[in-house]
Amino acid sequence: MILVDIFTMAAVGAGMFFFLAGTVGLLRFPDTLSRLHALTKADNLGFGFIVLGLLPQSPDVLSGLKLVVVWLLVQLAAATAGQLIAQFVGLERRRDPAA
Amino acid sequence: MTLLPDLALVLLILTAAVWTVAVRDRRDAVIGFIVVGLLLSLAWVRLNAVDVALTEAAIGGGATGLLLLRACARLVPRPAESVLPHPAMRILTVLLCSAIAAGLAAIVLMPVEPPATLAPEAAASMGELGLGNPITVVLLAYRALDTLLEKVVLVLALIGVWTLTPDQFWGGAPASLRAQQSSGALTLLAQVLPPVGVVIGVYLIWNGADHPGGTFQGGTVLAAMWLLVMMADLREPPEIRLHSLRLLVILGPVVFLVAGFAGFWIANGFLSYPPAFAKPIIVIVEAALALSIAVILGMLVAGPAARAPR
Numbered sequence: 520m521i522l523v524d525i526f527t528m529a530a531v532g533a534g535m536f537f538f539l540a541g542t543v544g545l546l547r548f549p550d551t552l553s554r555l556h557a558l559t560k561a562d563n564l565g566f567g568f569i570v571l572g573l574l575p576q577s578p579d580v581l582s583g584l585k586l587v588v589v590w591l592l593v594q595l596a597a598a599t600a601g602q603l604i605a606q607f608v609g610l611e612r613r614r615d616p617a618a
Numbered sequence: 619m620t621l622l623p624d625l626a627l628v629l630l631i632l633t634a635a636v637w638t639v640a641v642r643d644r645r646d647a648v649i650g651f652i653v654v655g656l657l658l659s660l661a662w663v664r665l666n667a668v669d670v671a672l673t674e675a676a677i678g679g680g681a682t683g684l685l686l687l688r689a690c691a692r693l694v695p696r697p698a699e700s701v702l703p704h705p706a707m708r709i710l711t712v713l714l715c716s717a718i719a720a721g722l723a724a725i726v727l728m729p730v731e732p733p734a735t736l737a738p739e740a741a742a743s744m745g746e747l748g749l750g751n752p753i754t755v756v757l758l759a760y761r762a763l764d765t766l767l768e769k770v771v772l773v774l775a776l777i778g779v780w781t782l783t784p785d786q787f788w789g790g791a792p793a794s795l796r797a798q799q800s801s802g803a804l805t806l807l808a809q810v811l812p813p814v815g816v817v818i819g820v821y822l823i824w825n826g827a828d829h830p831g832g833t834f835q836g837g838t839v840l841a842a843m844w845l846l847v848m849m850a851d852l853r854e855p856p857e858i859r860l861h862s863l864r865l866l867v868i869l870g871p872v873v874f875l876v877a878g879f880a881g882f883w884i885a886n887g888f889l890s891y892p893p894a895f896a897k898p899i900i901v902i903v904e905a906a907l908a909l910s911i912a913v914i915l916g917m918l919v920a921g922p923a924a925r926a927p928r
Contacts, residue, residue, distance in 0.1 A: 592811075592814065595810065598803070599803045599806070599807040606799060606801055
């Protein structure tokens with residue numbers, strides 16, 4: 520029981536670290552694409568670790584599966600949003616190469 | 619220690635709200651509004667009002683935000699300085715808003731003793747209706763009239779949007795929702811997500827009987843899936859003269875009204891259900907309402923017709 524709790528704390532802690540790093544990157548990085556990179560990393564790794572850490576705490580298999588589904592959906596949405604923002608940046612740059 | 623996350627949440631909501639009001643750019647303000655909606659839904663979760671949280675996230679953040687963003691895109695851009703109304707108007711707005719905020723705060727901070735509540739009575743006959751979610755019991759049994767009028771208002775809103783159609787386009791299709799530049803990623807999302815989203819929407823509607831969820835939340839998820847398909851240019855918005863579309867728009871309120879009037883014969887008055895059939899009637903009404911909500915929200919975002927009927 521204790522081991523499971525330690526695993527949860529370590530994984531959720533790692534997830535929080537990635538969110539913190541992603542937020543710092545979002546605030547500090549110089550251009551949109553690098554900021555996007557920081558943000559998507561936080562989403563991927565941070566959220567992934569938090570779900571991984573919460574999995575052993577779920578009371579039954581169904582709750583665990585729901586967590587995994589939520590994780591997959593967030594991945595899909597975040598990846599698409601990242602692509603769309605990056606494409607928009609590319610479009611702007613082609614219009615105005617100086618920017 | 620448990621107070622700390624709540625305080626942080628309250629601070630975040632206040633900051634986002636002040637930023638939304640203070641920011642000059644229209645689109646920034648709408649994005650701020652969406653953020654406030656999502657944060658508010660977290661606050662509702664903390665207050666154990668998951669039904670309200672789901673509605674706030676789906677309607678307050680999602681659907682209304684999308685509507686406002688579309689409205690922003692259609693409005694003629696104006697220089698930031700001319701946006702400010704007259705100073706007297708601004709002072710009046712601040713005073714009225716502060717009065718409302720103070721009134722609400724007074725009600726929350728100085729509750730009546732003992733608190734006036736109908737909750738025990740509402741919860742008492744839950745078993746009779748065959749439902750497990752007290753929110754749904756109130757929405758579809760005790761205050762069904764309010765819920766009915768809410769849906770009728772949605773139909774009126776859609777009629778209002780449609781009346782903005784220029785004469786030569788009447789009956790035609792709204793402008794395409796597709797992005798300026800086609801995107802493979804968006805197309806993939808619009809092909810992969812809808813099967814999942816439709817299941818989640820139906821689950822929310824069905825689940826609403828016994829657990830948090832319901833017609834509005836489920837209907838909004840269905841509408842979001844339809845809008846995603848239209849935005850990825852996999853389907854065009856339908857022509858507003860289509861009879862099937864118009865039937866779907868009024869289906870929910872009509873079924874609700876029929877169930878309501880049937881109450882005169884099969885139970886004891888308008889919108890009352892005989893206990894033996896309460897659950898099936900409520901489920902049918904909810905399903906019809908969710909379909910109508912999905913269609914209405916989708917068409918509201920699509921806007922008035924912008925092409926001549928073919």
